[in-house]
Structures are given as structure tokens and as C-alpha cells.
Amino acid sequence: MSTFEALSGNEAVATAMRQINPDVIAAYPITPQTSTVQKFADFVADGLVDTEFVTVESEHSAMSACVGASTAGARVMTATAANGLALMWEIVYIAASNRCPIVMSLVNRALSGPINIHTDHSDAMGIRDSGWIMMFSENGQEAYDNIIQAVRIAEHENVLLPVAICQDGFITSHGMERVEIYDDKDVKSFVGQYSAQWPLLDLENPKTFGPLDFYDYYFEHKRQQVDAMEKSQAVILDVAKEFNKKFKRDYGLFEAYRIDDAETAIVAANSTAGTAKTVVDGLRDEGLKVGLIKPRVFRPFPAKELADAMSHLKSVAVMDRSASFGAMDNAGPLFLEIVAALAVNGVQAPVVDYVYGLGGRDILTGEIEGVFRDALEIASSGRAEQTVTYLGVRE
Amino acid sequence: MEQKGWKDIPIAGMILEAGNAEEYETGGWRAFRPVFGQADCIHCFQCWLFCPDSSIRVDAENEKMTGFDLDHCKGCGICASVCPVNTKVIKEAGEKLERGDERLCIRMVEEGSIEE
Numbered sequence: 455m456s457t458f459e460a461l462s463g464n465e466a467v468a469t470a471m472r473q474i475n476p477d478v479i480a481a482y483p484i485t486p487q488t489s490t491v492q493k494f495a496d497f498v499a500d501g502l503v504d505t506e507f508v509t510v511e512s513e514h515s516a517m518s519a520c521v522g523a524s525t526a527g528a529r530v531m532t533a534t535a536a537n538g539l540a541l542m543w544e545i546v547y548i549a550a551s552n553r554c555p556i557v558m559s560l561v562n563r564a565l566s567g568p569i570n571i572h573t574d575h576s577d578a579m580g581i582r583d584s585g586w587i588m589m590f591s592e593n594g595q596e597a598y599d600n601i602i603q604a605v606r607i608a609e610h611e612n613v614l615l616p617v618a619i620c621q622d623g624f625i626t627s628h629g630m631e632r633v634e635i636y637d638d639k640d641v642k643s644f645v646g647q648y649s650a651q652w653p654l655l656d657l658e659n660p661k662t663f664g665p666l667d668f669y670d671y672y673f674e675h676k677r678q679q680v681d682a683m684e685k686s687q688a689v690i691l692d693v694a695k696e697f698n699k700k701f702k703r704d705y706g707l708f709e710a711y712r713i714d715d716a717e718t719a720i721v722a723a724n725s726t727a728g729t730a731k732t733v734v735d736g737l738r739d740e741g742l743k744v745g746l747i748k749p750r751v752f753r754p755f756p757a758k759e760l761a762d763a764m765s766h767l768k769s770v771a772v773m774d775r776s777a778s779f780g781a782m783d784n785a786g787p788l789f790l791e792i793v794a795a796l797a798v799n800g801v802q803a804p805v806v807d808y809v810y811g812l813g814g815r816d817i818l819t820g821e822i823e824g825v826f827r828d829a830l831e832i833a834s835s836g837r838a839e840q841t842v843t844y845l846g847v848r849e
Numbered sequence: 850m851e852q853k854g855w856k857d858i859p860i861a862g863m864i865l866e867a868g869n870a871e872e873y874e875t876g877g878w879r880a881f882r883p884v885f886g887q888a889d890c891i892h893c894f895q896c897w898l899f900c901p902d903s904s905i906r907v908d909a910e911n912e913k914m915t916g917f918d919l920d921h922c923k924g925c926g927i928c929a930s931v932c933p934v935n936t937k938v939i940k941e942a943g944e945k946l947e948r949g950d951e952r953l954c955i956r957m958v959e960e961g962s963i964e965e
Contacts, residue, residue, distance in 0.1 A: 553861040614860065652863055662864035674855035675862050681855070 468493035477528035480508035480519035484538035486623035517545035524554035527653025536563035550585025555608035572814020716745030761799030768833035879924035896928035
């Protein structure tokens, strides 16, 4: 039997970790992730898990310990945010290229500086080329559900890649919500047992891991990573299907909210998507044909599927909660991918970008409504005056 | 050696076969090579112990050092540096000896300077 509990996003993720009961968790405290591993430490102290909980001296060490444990053949998880992820960065790449199926809860927070502890997506965007599968979560329920699915995705024999599950710092990580927690035994049977194909601790069959790899084979190993990333999309969908069958929650590559007859849509990830749904409903009541695309899977980026879902739109407004300094028109990373996806797949609609919410700046329904009204105007005129708007910044 | 494509090699650069570094002959990297000199080897195995490439050949049964595996020796000269007989020869000579000096036990000579 599942139960409904009042939990913060971090507590929901920690609860998923307890139910998954991984062999090893190595983590270092950093706001706003800290309450995840703090809660998990309670589970360790209370004897509710068998996990080897490694309290390391830095995030670089946390990810290093994760890579070592994963190579040994363990099921491994960690959690971090912002500057912690930045300190992990070197090993984040190694985790992916060594094909370690580590699952990370990434609680999105603005990267320094100036130093800030509140949410934006600059930390996640920093690892978008690292070889990790990346998924966004609108709320605590989705963070919980995504963490459970991530284990299966990461460990699938066609994948063997690490997975980062994102949620917004404080807004989701510390906001208390009603979360459906599934029965422990159902979660355990869903994730199953992990049996590493090439465990380091198989002493009868010694192997070498992470050897020097020059111009003669490095390229081939990178090509394999591309292949695994490509194959992961089908696995993500299969796991979602099985998850839906068992737990009655339907996940895809992205959520298309009231999009079928829409003239325009906003693309927004994580908690802002929830706010945007309220705005969509309000505008729909006025008879305006607006919708929302909420990316769930950011890596691998579902370009063709997004283009198919958006092919009928007359305009698109992307909302980027991070800046990409010096990129085309200084547009954000989500915008650039959406524009590329639409262009390559022959979708002609004008697309504009709204960079918003940096460093945790609130995004309010009135502002999102303004974006929709702009986008409707662009839809009727067929052209956009400017590519990037800084939403909510003081002039 | 024919190089394989990305579909035909283990992922992540894993080497699934133990000890296959032996198949990779690194002797061609050598600028200097170790050879026996005039001083008799005392079979102390210091060279065998310190060689970073497992390139000292020994007859384990008879406890004898028998020579050098030149398919893998990179010519680093550690064997000559740690050889206690070399130390004794230098001390008795009372002068600094070139490392190719014929009086030593293990001497390092330029690759190609002596006949095979």
C-alpha cells in the first residue's frame, strides 16, 4: 500500500534512497541538497538501510568514491548542488566515460559568484556535455518518481550511464508537498537487484579499469558513449511504461500540457512548469489557445519528438533559468537546443527566449502571463522583435 | 596490429583480459640497454625487485638472475643503479665510472652500440 506524506523534495528523494537501499552513498553537504543526505543519515543511524554511507571531505572525493564503488560493482547514489557539482566536475566526466551507473540527486542552485544559495539551472547546464543522462522534476513527487526510475535507466545493459535527477533548490527541495510514497516492497521489486557485468571485485577474473587511452582508441570509446546515450531514450520510455503500470503515474520524454490545439506554448523546466500550468489554465478560461512544454529528459535531448509536438505552433517562448554568456544573442541553453531541434526538423515558428529567475529571483504568474501574451502577439504577427528578454531584472 | 572499431571493443576502455600488457612490446622505446659487464652477478635479485617493467629474467628454481627481457625493457637503468656489485666496483675503482664501463656487473650502453 502506498501512503501520502507531507514531505519536502529532499525528504522525498531521501525516502526513495531508503527504499532503493543502495550499496554505497558518498556525499558531502551543500545547500540546498544537505537535507537529503541528512535525512538519509537518519535512516543509516536507525538501521533502516544497509548502505555504506561514506562521509567524504569534498565533492571531488564524493564523486571519486562513487566511481570507485560503482566500478567495484556496487549500486551507488549521491546528491549535490551548484558549487559542489562544480567541484565534482572532473570526476563527473570520468563517471560517465567509465560507464558507472551512478544516480545523483542534483538540487539546482545558482553557481557562484556572487555567492548565492537559491535556485537556477546554471549548475545543471554546466554538466550538459559530460555524458550524464539528465532529467528535470516539477515537484517533489516527480523528483521521487524520477529517482526510482533513474536506477533502472542507469543500470540497463544498453545504457550504463550515470543519471542526474534535477529539482529546483528550496522551491522544490524544501517546499513541503503531498507526496505519494509507494510501498517499500513495490519500490524494491521495481528497482530489483543490481548485478554489475564487469565488477572490479570479481577477483577470479581480474580486469583493468580506466587505463590510459590515446588517439588510437579514445575516439572509439567516446563513440560508444554516444551510442549508449542514443539507446537510453528507448530505455527511459520502457522504464516509464513499466513504472506507470506499477505505480499509476505516466511519464514521457516531456509533458505536453494543453498543447493539441494551442497557437503558442512556453517551454519551461522544473518548478516553473507548475506555475506555468496555472497560467495556461487561466488563459484557456479566457479562450486563449496556449499550452506548455515541460522538458523531463534533457539528456538525451528529444529533439525530433519535441519538434513533432510543437510543429503546429505559431510561436514558441522558451524560458531559461540560466545564462549562456556569449552564446548566440546571449540566449540560454534550453532556447538554443529548442531552436536547433525545430530548425533541423523543419518547424518554422518564431522562437524567443526569456532568461528569468537567476539566483532564485521569483517568477510570478503575472510574469508568465506576460510571456504568453507576448508569444500570442508574435504568433499573430509572425515575427519577433527581439530574441532574448530578461524577465524580472531591474533596468 | 589491426585496430578495432567501436562496436568491437569493451566499453569504457576496460581491459577484460588480465596480464595482456605482455603482448604490448615496449622494447622499441629504449635509448639505452642493460648488458652484463665483467663483474660477476651475485644473484641478489635487487634488479628483479626494482625493475618497473618485470624485465629481469630469472631462473627461479636455481635462484639465478639470467638476463634481460629486451622485448619489454625500456632501458631506464634502475637495475644498474640498484646493483650492489656495481657499487662495490665503483668503490674499489676509487673514481667515477661511466655507466657503460666494462668493469661493472650491469652496464648501460647506447642502443645499437654493441652487436646483438
